[in-house]
Amino acid sequence: MKGDFDVIVIGAGHAGLTAAICAAESGASVCVLEVSPKNVRGGNSKHTRNLRPMHESALHPLEGSYGFDEYMDDLLRVTDGETNQALATLTLEASANSVPWLKDHGVAFQPPLGGTLHLGRTNAFFLGGGKAVMNALFQCADKLNITVVYEALDIQLDVDNGVFRRVDYSHQGNTEHLTAASLVVAAGGFEANLEWLAEAWGDAALNFLVRGTPYNRGDILRQLLAADAVQIGDARQCHAVAIDGRAPQFDGGICSRIDCVPLGIVVNNQAERFYDEGEDFWPKRYAIWGRLVAAQPDQVAYSIIDSQSAGLFMPTVFPPVEAPSLRELAEKLGLPQESLSTTVDTFNHSIVEADFNHQILDGCHTQGLAIAKTHWARKLDKPPFRAYMLRPGITFTYLGVEVDANARVKFNDSTCTSNIFAAGEIMAGNVLGQGYLAGxxxxxxxxxxxxxxxxxARHAR
Ligand SMILES: Cc1cc2nc3c(=O)[nH]c(=O)nc-3n(C[C@H](O)[C@H](O)[C@H](O)COP(=O)(O)OP(=O)(O)OC[C@H]3O[C@@H](n4cnc5c(N)ncnc54)[C@H](O)[C@@H]3O)c2cc1C
Structure with a gap:
């Protein structure tokens, strides 16, 4: 082994710390360089709730079985085949060890709480959420004498012909240099870099909210692509959902979710409906609404319900805007009053009476509208009326670097075997070309x- 360390890992999220711990357990000396300060560490991983492991029989906290074929069918359906089959197979098979590995490293699990997504069979929920996962992994890293440098700023990689030579960065005002036999890049996607997103989405991206860390700006990804790493995925492919428009620009996490969309109507800032709010159960559809809202003028929309929907959806962090009449609601929201009244009147008159039941696909639908509502359609006529502003909330991007089955980054035209490995969002596009599967x-x-x-670690040896 040579260099200051055997292995340098860039990014101290779940993927980076997992890599660091495995490398240290294989006998390597490991240094993790993390751009964020310690008090906000944990990247996007700190916001998570669960992962999706394959399991042939019940595996605490998972019920029943979720075998390879079913999992692969689900993945192929959501990605529409945009996945590297060999790497997808490897991912699904190796996911069977994810829960035991995390348990061995101090992570606790719990059954899903009532009211969350109905994922008790497919998704293992972390006790204490992603923050508890990250705290457990940082504790492990500490016990393994892994060096973690927080606020490692402006990291510059020296990569020659696909081979990592050294890294320069600035720390507490000093310029530092490190060498290592191997490098693991786990610095997330570029979802927090609105300017880069705007290259793919146009200026609309400047109105996106970023659900996770402000530090995933894609700087390491850009450097690798500039050093001729093979690119995987498309810059427009990402996970984005519609979230409370009052959420902060960054790091709002999961509590900014708005779950009442299927119970009412959603209008744009012209007070016009633009999509079937009742297409399917919300957990199956919520991930398409980020893109739908992104396509509306000013990237904003309003979910409108009446008093009948109170208590039927997960409570929100911020209270809704409320008014005794639609006109007053429109005024408070800054929507054209006539247009909102017309939209709601037309919607109310189109409803085919049936038994409303928000827990099943109840078939309560509209008739004769250009944009139908196919389930849970009932008149909006019981004041007070309530509304939530929605904005696109980007979760993470899929464009990344291509890897092989050993997680080794591929380079165009390189004559050398690379010593650079990748994990997490920065290479997720190898498995997830489009769409999303929770966990x-x-x-x-x-x-x-x-x-x-x-x-x-093996390469370093
Ligand atoms: C609100 C929210 C909820 C989510 N819920 C789930 C869920 O329940 N289940 C699920 O499977 N997925 C979920 N995801 C997606 C999940 O967070 C990611 O897929 C996963 O955390 C990626 O792990 P990672 O280690 O690659 O990235 P991260 O955890 O984001 O870690 C990347 C790290 O790299 C650091 N970094 C970035 N750039 C640099 C740089 N230039 N130099 C040094 N360090 C750098 C960052 O600061 C960060 O610490 C969620 C995401 C969000 C935002």
Whole structure:
């Protein structure tokens, strides 16, 4: 082994720490460089709730079984085949060890709480959420004498012909240099870099809210692509949902979710409906609403319900805007009053009476509208009326670097075997070309974190 360390890991999220721990457990000396300060550490991983492991029989906290074929069918459906089959197979198979590995490293699990997504069979929920996961992994890293440098700013990689030579960065005002036999990149996607997003989405991206860390700006990804790493995925592919428009620009996390969309109507800032709010159960549809709102003028929309929907959806962090009449609601929201009244009147008159039941696909639908509502359609006529402003909330991007089954980054035209490995969001596009399957983000980080750490240590030896 040579260099200051055997392995340097960039990014101290779930994928990076998993890699660091596996490398250290393989006997390597490991240094993790993290741009964020310690008090906000944990990247996007700190916001998570669950991962999706394959299991042939019940595996606490998971009920029943979720076998390879069903999992692969789900993945192929959401990605529409946009996945590397070999890496997808590897991910699914290795995911069977994710829960035991995390338990061995101090992570506790719990059954899903009532009212959350109905994922008790497919998704293992972390006790204490992602923050508890990250705290457990940082504790492990500490016990393994892994060096973690927080506020490692402006990291510059020296990569020559696909081979990592050294890293320069600034720390507490000093310029530092480190060398290592292997490098693991686990610095997330570029979802917090609105300017980069705007290259793909146009100026609309400047109105996006970022659900996670402000530090995933894609700087390491850009450097690798500039050093001729093979790019995977498309800059427009990402996970985005519609969230409370009052959420902060960054790091709002999961509590900014708005779950009442299927119970009422959603209008744009012209007070016009633009999509079937009752297409399917919300957990199956919520991930398409980020893009739908992104396509509306000023990237804003309003979810409108009446008093009948109170208590039928997860409570929100911020209270709704409320008014005794639609006109007053429109005024408070800054929507055209005539237009909102017309939209609601037309909607109310189109409803085919049936038994409303928000727990099943109840068939309560509209008739004769250009944009139908196919379930849970009932008149909005019981004041007070309530509304939530929605904005697109980007979760993470899929464009990344291509890897092989050893998590080794591929380079165009390189004549050398690279000593650079990747894990997590920065390579998630290998498995997730488009669409999303709840819990697969952490699954990819868990699987490729373990592979990258093990292989980086092996390469160093
Ligand atoms: C609100 C929210 C909820 C989510 N819920 C779930 C869920 O329940 N289940 C699931 O599977 N997925 C979920 N995801 C997605 C999940 O967070 C990611 O797929 C996963 O955390 C990625 O792990 P990672 O280690 O690659 O990235 P991260 O955890 O984001 O870690 C990347 C790290 O790299 C650091 N970094 C970035 N750039 C640099 C740089 N230039 N130099 C040094 N360090 C750098 C960052 O500061 C960060 O600490 C959620 C995401 C969000 C935002």
């Amino acid at each position: 697969i983000g952490m699954t990819i980080g868990s699987v490729f974190g373990r592979i990258a750490g093990r292989e980086a």
